[in-house]
Amino acid sequence: MFIEPSLTGGRRGWIEVICGSMFSGKTEELIRRLKRARFANLSVEIFKPAMDTRYDEEQIVSHNENRILSTPVDSSQQILLLGQGVDVVGIDEAQFFDLELPNVCDQLALSGIRVIVAGLDMNFQGQPFGPIPALLAKAEYITKLHAICVQCGNIATHSYRKSKDKNTVLLGENGLYEPRCRVCYNRGDELSATARPSL
């Protein structure tokens, strides 16, 4: 359906997805885009799942300590309510949201909002994670970032979990996960937990 731009105050909305493995720079890139939007005097609302208390209850924090204030929410419907009327909506750790998130982003974009979503494309089992695949299908713009494989120094696409815990959701970072390339990911426990690339 084509929405006449005059009905959205002349603005056209769209969806951007920033995806990749852990440590690939998703949060850094999200924060960069949101700060630039604020430099342009656009109104920005930022959301993260309330259950993600890893670094901070309210702030979005990258692994290299970039941070920005956000509103923790329990469901994607809250984003729809709280995001109305702003210019830009940012969402971090989107993989943890419910499967309605793609429709919520669609509605926000239809109302003229630029929606920027960051999240893991794959879980620790190498499977598509939560609402991210559907978001990728609906997005106008997709950025897939890569970390560096801590085993061999190639680009990392996978998040390798170093514990035997099989729950899909398990918050953590350095001690629990490491970014790996496809080959090192598939070699699993056979590779040393302390190996580092000789770059």
Ligand SMILES: Nc1ncnc2c1ncn2[C@@H]1O[C@H](COP(=O)(O)OP(=O)(O)O)[C@@H](O)[C@H]1O
């Ligand atoms: N193996 C690695 N590969 C790339 N970056 C890494 C790695 N280990 C730590 N980092 C740090 O992580 C930062 C990215 O953090 P962040 O934006 O929070 O990533 P993500 O949100 O994708 O997990 C990099 O700028 C770098 O400082």
Ligand SMILES: Cc1cn([C@H]2C[C@H](O)[C@@H](COP(=O)(O)O)O2)c(=O)[nH]c1=O
């Ligand atoms: C792969 C994987 C990750 N998680 C958790 C671990 C972290 O708390 C976040 C990802 O954070 P990042 O900003 O992308 O580094 O997700 C999980 O719960 N389940 C998984 O399979």
Ligand SMILES: [Zn+2]
């Ligand atoms: Zn590797």
